[in-house]
Amino acid sequence: MSRIDWFITFISRAVALVGGLAVALMMVHVTLDVIFRYLLNQPLAGTLTMVTYHYMVLVAFVPLAFVQRGNAHISVEVFTALMPPALQRALGLLTDLLTMAVMALLAWRGGDAAMQAMRKGLAQVQGNTEILVWPAYFAIPLGAGLMTTVLFWQAFRTFSGSEVRQ
Template sequence: MHMLWRAATGVARIGTILGGVAIALMMVHVSLDVFFRHVLNSPLPGTLTMVTYYYMIIATFVPLAHAEHKNAHISVEVVTEMMGARLRHHLQGWMYLATGAVLTLLAWRAWNEAVKAMTLGASQVQGSETIAVWPAYFALPFGAGLMALLLMLRFLAYLTGQMAHMERAEQ
């Protein structure tokens, strides 16, 4: 389980780098589009499609698992703060399973949509350009699936009592 955890978190780190690269490319692309539009009176074709279907999707969904790995997702602990530490621990353990199940379902449905988009050759027409957008459909199942894997591994660590060991290994 530890080797799978290390491999999954390594892939999650790469996903975060890809998300950062997508943001940097988006900034450069939009800046160049503004420059070309206002200085040369000739905007870059496909900017809106690239930002909407590639940069934003990759920056949003691919790094999801890294946020889970770092416990960086937003949480509101109004009710759980009133619980004892043991009850909070067990509640958190079972929430890994529930959240992992929801994300598995999301990844599965998104995968089906991505395959359908690929089969259809989904594309967007912007101006005189036709841009294939189906590859971007795979970002959501990738990010959600990897996050679901991490959550399920955390749930298994909770069940087997290896949670403390896994948390120490993360630091």
């Protein structure tokens, strides 16, 4: 089982790195756009499209598995903290299973939408520039699918008695 843990951790960290790189690229792109716009009166073509359709989608969806792997999603434990540990564990497992179902559905429907966008060659026109946006659609099924995988593995480990929560 340690190989699977290692692989899931590796993939989770790799996609978190992609999300981090998207943040850095977005900052550089927007900064250059501002510099070019106000100092040279020549804004970078496609900045709004790139930020909206590429960077933000990567930042929001791709690192989901990394956050889940570290059990770092936002949670409010006002009532559950007062419950017995066995009930807390059962509720945690139930929420993980429900979240897994939602993420699997999001991955499936997101994959359909991404394939349709790719077939259509979906693009945005900004100024004189046409920017393909369909590749960014694949970030949604990738992020949701990886989070589903992490949740499945965590649920499996919980059921088998070797809980993996960190």
